[in-house]
Amino acid sequence: MNPQTTQMGLQITTVLYFLSMAGYVLFLFNQKKIYQKSAFRLISLAIVVHLISMMVYTMATRQVPIQNLSQSLSLAALALGGMFLIVQYKFDLKILGVFVSLMLSAVMLAVLMIPDVPVEQNAALKGFWFYAHILLVFTGEASLALAGGAGILYLLQEKGIKTKSPGFFFKRLPSLDLLDNVGYTCLTTGFALLTIGLVAGFIYAKAIWGRFWSWDPKEVFSVGTWLVYAALLHLRMYSGWRGRKSAIMTLIGFLIVVFTFLGVNLLVGGHHQAFTK
Numbered sequence: 001m002n003p004q005t006t007q008m009g010l011q012i013t014t015v016l017y018f019l020s021m022a023g024y025v026l027f028l029f030n031q032k033k034i035y036q037k038s039a040f041r042l043i044s045l046a047i048v049v050h051l052i053s054m055m056v057y058t059m060a061t062r063q064v065p066i067q068n069l070s071q072s073l074s075l076a077a078l079a080l081g082g083m084f085l086i087v088q089y090k091f092d093l094k095i096l097g098v099f100v101s102l103m104l105s106a107v108m109l110a111v112l113m114i115p116d117v118p119v120e121q122n123a124a125l126k127g128f129w130f131y132a133h134i135l136l137v138f139t140g141e142a143s144l145a146l147a148g149g150a151g152i153l154y155l156l157q158e159k160g161i162k163t164k165s166p167g168f169f170f171k172r173l174p175s176l177d178l179l180d181n182v183g184y185t186c187l188t189t190g191f192a193l194l195t196i197g198l199v200a201g202f203i204y205a206k207a208i209w210g211r212f213w214s215w216d217p218k219e220v221f222s223v224g225t226w227l228v229y230a231a232l233l234h235l236r237m238y239s240g241w242r243g244r245k246s247a248i249m250t251l252i253g254f255l256i257v258v259f260t261f262l263g264v265n266l267l268v269g270g271h272h273q274a275f276t277k
Helices: 003-030 033-061 069-091 096-113 128-162 176-209 217-238 244-268 271-276
Strands: none
Touching: 003 033, 003 096, 033 069, 033 096, 069 096, 069 128, 069 176, 096 128, 128 176, 128 244, 176 217, 176 244, 217 244
16 A cells, blocks of 8 residues: 555545534534434544554554554554543443544544654564554553543532533533543553553563663653552542542643653653654
């Protein structure tokens, strides 16, 4: 598959994500099921097209599409879309699609705007532990992003409940218990995937560089992110940090994930910087 075909697949995917976002926005304002159903079908189709494009690229080039910033963002978007479908199937939290479609549209717009600079194949970026590390970390961070989205919805709904005049979001959002439950499920799932992914990364580092830990900035911030979420889960379980406190901390954690994913590579450097050039 040539680069033009790959780009066309990503362009179609982006258009579908934007159409889905439009449908979810209409659903947010009008609350008509036809808008939500259409938006969900569009986002599902977009994810399928996205996945096929990435799979064909991988088979044609024999390398995971994570060689530069454009490809890394595209893979992150695909992971977010895939995890959203799972959460939607389990909880049927329709309104979460507003957050996800907006995120996917913004990320894929950036993917199309950032040049997909050709990268020489690196023989070290292969093997079971490398692929496991990438898959688990990306899906884990996608799940944590969904937890952040549920946290935003929780805070909006709580504000509506506490005010004398509930306002726009009150009738459009589900109960606080459901939002807290969705956020907690995404949080625990993301934390588990991230934990296993980091372990896989340490094993891969040992195999390639001869040591589990090298004080690379990305390693330091990744472990720091893990500690933030570990502390949040501990506080939820043993100190009653549910509801508002958990939602705020989950949102803060998501912002830390974004910085760890992008900011560290772009601003600090390290051997992971090659993936965001």
